[in-house]
Structure formats: structure tokens, C-alpha cells
Amino acid sequence: MKEGPDISQIAALIGDPARANILTALMDGRALTASELAEEAGVGLSTASGHLSKLTDADLVSPRKSGRHKYFHLADAEVAGVLEALMGLAARRGATRVRTGPKDAQMQVARVCYNHLAGRMGVQMYRSLLGRDLLVEDNENVALTAAGRDFATGFGIDLAELEKGRTLLCRTCLDWSERRNHLAGSLGRAMLTRMEDLGWMHRDAGSRVICVTQKGKAAFEDMFGSA
Amino acid sequence: MKEGPDISQIAALIGDPARANILTALMDGRALTASELAEEAGVGLSTASGHLSKLTDADLVSPRKSGRHKYFHLADAEVAGVLEALMGLAARRGATRVRTGPKDAQMQVARVCYNHLAGRMGVQMYRSLLGRDLLVEDNENVALTAAGRDFATGFGIDLAELEKGRTLLCRTCLDWSERRNHLAGSLGRAMLTRMEDLGWMHRDAGSRVICVTQKGKAAFEDMFGSA
């Protein structure tokens, strides 16, 4: 009767409010401990522990032990992608969070998606790279051109190092607020890290908001501005 | 505490097995009656009715009354996209359906995704169109080139008519089995319809499988073959 993989198990997993909170909290790409996630989800430690083992069993998150702490992070970028897609649906249905604070506006401008830059600035960067032929889209894959490799290296990114890793260098990720692609993959991650190192921006602790400094704003506009 | 739209409501909606079955059944793009969906989901009519009103409230499906029947279909292509994305996750986790019949293999070759061609052949067509510069990807958007418009017209598709509609002409959709893009949007739909009209293929009633005729296999390979 049924065709294709079974959606309901995974959807049900995401469907519990506490677990959804946990997953959302991990969307910033950081690894958090069980206690922190319990706090984030608003449940007791024992409850969170149970949720986390279910999420781990389903391969939505991965644990990493470090001393007496246990850190959890999203299993991979695909999981993050599905979560963003669900946010897209939820946002359009007007099921936005009750509390719409000042952070919501900032989230639209620049936020961290798993581990890369998302929001208006993320999309702007991506479009700029494409427009200047530093990046090309071939099918759903994106890749750096020769000029793009020079650019990245000049920006202070060690491509050879990145390419050693298992994760794809370039990947696209659909932005739930902008409804356009932005750059993911290990390069996306490295770009964000580099911009943080340069003092252009820094992550807001405890949220996914990225705060852009005055200096960063100018430098970013200078490098990726449409003008 | 929480950032972004609330995922859990929508995920919980998809997370119930009966509702997931309903949504999966609607992935072929057809509109089905409440009774048919009840049958498909394996629940009583009253139960299905309850589910359907919840899905309608959440704008995941849309009802259409016709006489004393009430037909339901997926609200839009974005919903279908999220469902496919979830299938992608589920497939990778090995949560494939218990029963793996002969249809599963056929589904990998050619199936209907909402209303367009998906599976190996869908991806092949998409890549072929891109490779011959009939289609270009610009950011996440895809568009027909001038040559592409000629091609589509020559293939018997009335582009002017399609562009009158509200739905985007070209759209990409991520294929859960191939993990590559294929063509969605109103053109994707029209292409499939046209190929059915030409007798190349036809939908298998009661599943998402697309059966390709001998003639169709040759003609498709002739037109979109990589050789």
C-alpha cells in the first residue's frame, strides 16, 4: 500500500516540542551538553536524556563524549536542511513563535545555519560569488572556479586542508527566511569562521543571531556588495 | 528561548502514521476523496475525516468539494518538497518500508513526484536539459534559455499558457532516491503530461510508479540520452 521510505517515524521524532527545541538549539552548529539542552528544551535532565538517546538512535544527532560531559550536535548538514525546510513551511503558515522580539529581525539579517552564514547576508554573499564567476552551479552542485579558488585562498582559507575532510567543500542550503540558496559545506563553514577571526562578526551566545561589527559591515559590503 | 518558526506542530502533524500515509498517498499529485484516503491510511472514515481537517487547518492539504465528494490534494509543491526531503532522511536511516516489492525498483527508475517526473529518468532529463544549455540554473532558480523555449514549444508545450498560471514555470526538486535535482514547476508538470500524451509512459494506478512503454524508452533515450 505504501510507497517509499517511512516518513512518520522521523517526523514524529521532530514533532515533540521538547525534541524540536533541542534540534533547533543545535541548528547553530555548536555541540551542546545534555544539561544545556535540557535547559534549552525546558525539561528535566532525565527527560532530555531520554530524548537525546532517541535522537541518537535515529541518527539525527551524534554524541561525543568528552570527560564526564556528553556533547551532542546535529548528525549532518542534511538534517539541518530538513529542519530549515520545515521552518520554511511553518513560517509561511504564520506559525511563527509567539514572542517576536528584536532578535527576530536580526535573525533575518544574519544568522548561523548549522555552521555557516544564513539570512540576508548569507544570500548576498552567495549571489555575489556566483555573479563574479567565483562559484558555479552545476546541477544542484556548486563548485569553486579557478578564480574562486584564488579568491578563497586570498581570503585566508586553506582549501587543501578543507578538502581533506569528509564533508563536501561546497553545498547549497535553502534559506527559510530569504527563500534563496546560501553557501553551505565546509567552505561555507570556513568562510564564517574566517569572518569571525577577522572581527567582522561574532555569534550571539545562546541564539543563532550573528552580530556584525561596524568594521565588518563595511568590509562585507565592500567585498560582497552589489554596488 | 526559541528562535525561528515552530517546527514541532507541523512535524507532529506529519508524524502520525495515518496522516503520513495520507500525505504519501497524495504525493502523486492526484486529488483523492476522504474515503479513498481512509482506505489508503488503513483507518476508519471518521478517523480519516478528523485527520484531514487537521491537515487542512495546517494548510498541508487543500480540499475541493465536488458534489457529495470532497477531494483532497497537497497544498503546494513546497509541501511535497518537504515530504521528499523527509523521505531522504528516512531512506538513509534504512527506515525503508518493510515490504520491498518489485515496485520499489520501478520507483527508483521513474515515479511521479507531486505532478512531475522523478527518479532516475527525471534526473536524467534534467541533466540533459542543463547540459545542452536549454535550461540554466541561476542561484536556486532555473529558467529556460531561448533555445530551451524553442525546444519546449517544439515538443508540443504551450509555454504562454503555462505562464498564465500562478505556479512558477521552472523549479527544482530534490530527488530522494537519486539525491540530485529534477525539474518541477509547471513546466515539469507539462513535460510529464506531454510524455503521457505521446504514449511514452503512463502512471500506475494506485501507486507513484510510472510505467515506461517500449516506444517511450527508446524515444526518451533518443531525446535525453547521455550518449
Next chain:
DNA sequence: TCAATACTTCGGTTACCGTCGAACTATGAA
């Protein structure tokens, strides 16, 4: 070795929600 912290497991409670059948409404056919 003892104490403290981080997490897991267990047991018991509670609440929600999916389920069905039966009664009700609406549309169409005879």
C-alpha cells in the same frame, strides 16, 4: 578514598490523542 558533577535508568503518574461506532448533516438518485 571520598566527594562532586554529569548523565542514565527505572517506576509511577498523568495527559493527550488516535481510534471506533453511532448519530447527524448534506448531497444526489430513484
Next chain:
DNA sequence: TTCATAGTTCGACGGTAACCGAAGTATTGA
């Protein structure tokens, strides 16, 4: 008008799973 079919609403039942606290395990630090 009467009957039949399609769908909705309601009430009752039952099972699942989320939740907490307490006890148990593991790791670190003194």
C-alpha cells in the same frame, strides 16, 4: 418524498509516551 452514499461530529475507550524524582553509574578532582 424516500433511500443511499459521503462526510462530519460526538462520546467513550485505550494505549502510548512525556514527564519527574529517586536511585544508580561513571568520571573527575581533591
